[in-house]
Amino acid sequence: MTDLVPTREHEELATSVRQLLQKGKSPEDTWFALCDQIGAAALTIPEEHGGAGFTLAETYVVLEELGYALTPSPLLSTVVASRSLAAEPREGAPATEATDSRSLGTESREGAPATEATSESLAAQLLPRIAEGTTATLATGDVTWNGALSGTATPVLHADVAEFLLVAAKHDDGVGLFSVDPEAMGLTRTPLAGMDPTLSFATLDFTDVDADPISMDATEALAAAHRVGMLATAALQVGCAQRGLDMTVAYAKEREQFGRPIGSFQALKHRMADMLVKVQMSRSGAWAAVQAHVHGTPNADRLAAAAASYCSEAALHVASETIQLHGGIAITWEHDAHLVLKRAQSLSRLYGAPHEQRAALIP
Structure with missing residues (x-):
């Protein structure tokens, strides 16, 4: 049974993160503090691997609060990255099923090469x-493996800033x-300047880099990680959009023009x-997509793409209106409105532009 709305436990988790x-x-x-007091990084990791054994729904709650606060966070x-290593627990699924050898890497088979047989222990x-x-972070790009890694992501x-890389x-x-x-030899990490100062990016160049x-x-595993990335990004976008809305409403109540608050103008x-x-609508769509993912419904991929598309465009629209309705102060460093716009713009490109997500919905 899916949770049509966040439960009381989810609301309490959101309150703890907000505080x-x-x-x-x-x-x-x-x-x-998020890792030590909330256990944010451990939420979706199975208990037998040191995690809390929860699902993406709990992580969604944390991410929406991070999006609202515009918090720089990895x-x-x-x-x-963790989703590319292991499957999440599913409702009604035993722990052994949720974290079988396939989810942790390749299956161990009699006579398998040592590197393949030990992939589970590495994960x-x-x-x-x-x-x-x-x-950690997951890098995808034009990278090839021929005993070592070469190429660019x-x-x-x-x-x-990642302490280990998955490629x-x-x-x-x-x-x-x-x-x-x-720090491997042959690997070059070049930081990239981005629009949003709270998100960091880098180019990874591989020249015969040793890898496990x-x-x-x-x-x-990569397809599942991509879906999780879309849903996690949607959570950040919902939080960012809510921040822009709240900021705009508060300003409209305070800013006066022609002797009355501008919020009174029709x-x-x-x-x-x-x-x-x-x-x-963003919050409803994103939550429905997360629940479909958690419970493994047949339309989970389509709902994830729909949520990713809508949440991206909604965040961009709300951010644009935040700037417009704040007037000149919104484009100054002294006001946080510009951070809402920059965050919305950056997030909209992480896992595909809105039109690319909609294209994925076409049979």
Whole structure:
């Protein structure tokens, strides 16, 4: 049975995260507190690998609060990386089913090569590190494997600060997943300047870089990680849009023109009502898609693409209206309105533009 709306436990989790973020700590201290006090990085990781054994729904709640606070955080990239290593627990599924050998890498078979047979243990070593708060990211791009990694992946979210890297690379038999030491010889990490100062990116250049194979057939794992990335990004977009709406409504009540608050003007009321509709529909669509993912419904992929498309465009619309309705102050460094716009623009490109997501809905 799906949760049509967040439960009381979800609301309590959101309140805890909100209170933590209001303390105004540095990004590093905030990340440590999220992992230590909330267990944010461990939520979707199975208990047998040091995690909390929850589902993406709980992580969605945390991410929406991070989106609202415009918090610099590696949670998005870390959640996607962990999903490429292990399946999430499913309602009604035993732990052994939720974390079988296929979900952790390639299946162990009698006579399998040593690297393949040990891929499960490698993933099992990495997952507890993520659960403890070690930052990770998944890099995809024009990278090939022929005993070593060569090629380029760009832009890669938080690749400049990640403590270990997972890299998808093509080989003669398909696509594999590999673990790479960020300090490995032949690897160059070049930070990239982005619109949003709260998100960091880097280009990864590989020149015969040694890597540990996790799975030589990672197609399904990477597809699942991509879906999780879309849904996690949607959560950040919903939070960002809510922040823009709240900020605009509060300003419209305070700013006066012609002797009355601008929020009393009918034309502006209509625009803010449209913003509210965008936010509410985004939240409903994203939550429905997350629940479909958690419970493995047949239309989970389509709902994820629909949510990704709608939430991206809604966040962009709300951010644009936030700037417009704040007037000149919105484009100054002193006001946070510009951060809403920059966050919405950056998030809209992470896992495909809205029109690309809609194209995926065409049979």
